[in-house]
Amino acid sequence: MFIFIRVLAFLLACLQLPPALAQAMPDRLQVHPFPNPVRYTHHNDDFTVRVRTPGGVWQDLYEYKVKVDLDNPQMASMVYFNFNGTVELAVQKNNGIFSQxxxxxxxxxxxxxxxxxxxxxxxxxxxxxxxxxxxDHLHNLHVFTHAIRDDMPAVPANLNSNDIGTAQLPDLTQKTVFFGPGIHSGEFRLRSHTTVYIHGSAILKNPLILEGVEDVKVYSDGLFDGVDMTTIRNARNIEIDGPIFINQPHGTMRCITSQDVTERSIRSIGAGQWSDGLGHFACERVTIADSFIRTSDDCLTFYNHRWDIWGNTRDVKVSGSTLWADIAHAVMIGIHGNTPTPQHPQSEVLERLRFSDIDILDHDEDDPEYEGALGIMAGDDNLVRDVVFEDIRVDRIEEGKLFNLKIAYTAKYNTSPGLGIENVTLRNIHYTGKGSPSASAITGHDAQRKVRNITIDNVTVGGKRITGPEAGVLELNQFVDGIHYR
Structure with missing residues (x-):
């Protein structure tokens, strides 16, 4: 019976069932002590945050400093913990009064x-x-939580921060690798057929490298602090679940020419230059779910050729995630690709991309050429086709567009316009109208490089449905064929 209850709790957490059913789960709380060396260097005193199971004893959480918004860098806060069932939080603002x-x-x-x-x-x-x-979006509190992992290797039950310091690098040659409590530095190059566990009291100071490997699983309750670009390259059958990334100098994760990749429960807060969140170059069969990505560049990107990377992007599914672009786009598709040459004569394609059940908290892009919370900018002879955006809620656009479907030929990035954009559906997308948006846009390049067959189905701005071109709401040019409004 005990095993059955634990299995049921795990399944309910994974399935994200309604609260009425989730309440049947046993209430369990797991708080991760912070490593003692960061006691004074990483703490933000803007808030005091406590958590408990209902009727239980309050437990203090460590409030981490996290830098946000490269336009005007500020220190926000972040706490994290794991639980099953129900928990209560108490958040005390320590500086000044508030009205709501x-x-x-x-x-x-x-x-x-x-x-x-x-x-x-x-x-x-x-x-x-x-x-x-x-x-106040610049001094807010981020709360990241995850279901308790019963398969995480055990550590002493009475562990506290004074017991946690610099940790010894685990043996990366083993089939099971455990980053225990403490601060870890070194080269974390993973091998094929490996399962990696990262404890909630672990802080990693270097990225994971998954290059030329297959069948690797990473289950993390811990932090990557100030780490630039965990990389998946030429890999297959990869699963990464749960890591939290803060204060990275550039991007969070990069997936290159890899297949069958799952990125689940990725939590990232970055304000570095070129700080893309989850970037993808010529990857196929990618699933992103249950993540929270706040960046000062694009949150999610899907590109083809760039640098020494060549190939196509196919079969992407993104769901159940929150995106927050302090600068740039929530989603950007297609601006980098291959302009055919004698050495590389084939243009490239991005196809079968699905985005559903997504919250976009903000979008800010100061350059009109690149605006778009949801952006498809087909450049470099890319063909982008069969893309669906559905069940998306947009809270605010500081400056920018709700969506921008564009054959791009930018002086900064492109050597040719995109080949085309075809068969795109925008369905059940609701933007509050808050902020200072400009009109969404659908623009082809010329008679040979068009945007074709676009469906706009129940897309609203400030409660008003888009039913056609309208000043300040939606602009089209003459190189667009087949727009359907529903």
Missing amino acids: VRVRPEGKGVKPVVKDGIAYFTLRRPENLSVEFDD
Whole structure:
């Protein structure tokens, strides 16, 4: 019976069942002590955050400093923990008074209650959230949670921060690799047929390298701190679940010419230059789910040829995720590809990309040529086709467009225009209208390089459905064929 209950709890957490069913799970909480060497260097005192199971003892969380927004760099906060069932949080703002607090994405239905200056709210399943006082997006609190992993290797039950320092590098030649509590440095080059566990009290100071490998699984409750670009290259059958990335100098993860890749529960907050979140070059059969990506460049990218990379992008599925672009785009597709040459005569294709159940908290792009929270910019003879965006909620656009479908020929990035954009559906997309958006756009390049067969189905801006071109809402040019409004 005990085994059955634990299996049921795990399945309920994975399936993200409604709160009424999730309440049947046993309430369990797992808080990860921080390594003692970061006690004073990484702490942000803007908030005091505590968590407990209902009626249990409050436990303090360590509030990490996380840099956000390269346009105006500020230090926000982040806490993380694991749980099953139900937990309660208490968030105390330590500097100044406030008049209101909200938890985003608002579609998650998390409603704080303020009592004696402290905001309380309840979680009934793991979520990744932003807690904001008086709409302050630059000094907010990020709350990252995950279901408890019963297969994580055990450590002493009474572990505390004073016990955790610099850790010894694990033996990466073993089939099972465990990064235990502590700070880890070194080259983390993984081998094929390996399962990697990263404890919640582990901080890694270097990236994982998965190059030329297959059948690798990484299960992480821990942190990557100040690490540039975990890389998956020429690999297949890769699963990465749970890591949290903070303060990276550039991007978070890069997938290159790889197949059958799952990126699940990736949590990232970055404000470095060129700090793309999850970048993909010529990868096939990629699944991204249940992630929270806040960047000062594109959150998710899908490209083909660039540098020494060649190939096509196919069969991408993104779902259940939150995207926050302090600068640039939530999604960018297709700007890099292969302009045919005698050495490389084939143009490239990006096809069968699906994006569903996504919250976009903000989009800010100051350059009109590149605007678009949802961007398809087909350049370098790329053909982009069979793309679906559906069930997407956009909270705010500081500056930019809701969507931009464009045959691109930019002086900065391209050596030729894109070949075309075909068969794109935008369905059940709702933007509040907050911020200062410009009109969405669909633009071909010329009579040979067009945008064709676009369906706009129940797309609203400020509650008003898009039913055709309209000043300030949607602009088209003459090189667009077949727009269908529903």
